[in-house]
Amino acid sequence: MPKRCAPVPVCAEPLPSMVVAGRYKRLPTQASYARPRVPSHEPISVSESGFDAGGRLDWSVTRVLAGRLSKSDVRDRALLMMSDAQITQLLSRAADLPLRTPLPSAIGGGKFAENIFVSGDATASNLCIGDVIAVEPRGAKRRRSRGPNSNGETAALTTRLTTGLRLQISSPRRPCSKIDQQYGQTWGGDGVRALTARTGMAGWFVRVLNPGELRDGDALTIVERPFPEWTLERVSTLLYGMEGACERPGAYVLPTERTALQRAWRGTADELHHLATMPELARHEYRHEFERLLGLWESGGDGAAAPGGGMAGVASGTASGTRCAIL
Secondary structure (H helix, E strand, O other), rough: OOOOOOOOOOOOOOOOOOEEEEEEEEOOOOOOOOOOOOOOOOOEEEOOOOOOOHHHHOHHHHHOOOOOHHHHHHHHHOOOEEEEHHHHHHHHHHHHOOOOOOOOOOOOOOOOOOOEEEOOOOOOOOOOOOOOOEEOOOOOOOOOEEEEEEOOOOOEEEEEOOOOEEEEEEEEEOOOHHHHOOOOOOOOOOOOOHHHHHOOOEEEEEEEEEOOOOOOEEEEEEEEOOOOOOOHHHHHHHHHEEEOOOOOOOOOOOOOOOHHHHHOOOOOOHHHHHHHHHOOOOOOHHHHHHHHHHHHOOOOOOOOHHHEEEEEEEEOOOOOOOOOOOO
16 A cells, blocks of 8 residues: 555644543433533542443443444444533634534533543544553642662652543544534535534543543543543544545545555554554444455455455445434
């Protein structure tokens, strides 16, 4: 596969800072886009399926029963996050779009159907697949002591006091047409949905590695970064930034023929293989699509079977006319 882009940009920026500025539940009695805010003084328990807000009617149960998601998909998408810095960046980029309805000058927490809204400087360009996030209680003081550093020398050490809750970034959020309905009223390739799908600016999903409690004001700190080369922006651009992927209103259309893939793919063969086999990347809407594209490329022809049970001639989950729903 020919190289069609510059060398992989590794995220060399300082690790972003994040502070919980709002938590939002999805309730089965309300519209799917509505997210009532959890009172700031109340802690909320976080399990491997996120904020359990509806018991047997919770989305994590009903989507599995309906066959729309697997249990592993639910765990991969336990919580959706968004940041004030990302919204600021989005509003700036969207100013150049030919939208039918202008966007508001400011958008607050909970307005992108996220579960966790954070302040700070986290965006799709400085967050990476696989980032592990530790939660530090609001106002917690870090313990200072002396001990061996990485070189075996005695030095001053700082220990973070964490709540035990740990999250891991699993994928960008692939938005559905409700984003266009809410913002801009412009469907197709010129709308906000298409812009955010191509750039990863619609938020990000996390899985829960260790359950715990979360409060407003808690600090979120990235403590592991296994894939600095795979920012959310780059993953989104390689997949949904392909020509024609976001042009159809309310749908995503990815290559279904090997020759079309060769023309559209802007990465390398190694990159495609890495993304198709990366367990930290959520399978739903991302790794599954990379698996299918890899199978299409390696088949040496059109119509052969693709990994993961899909067919090379069918864009599983993103074929023409397929519509996606907010989770």
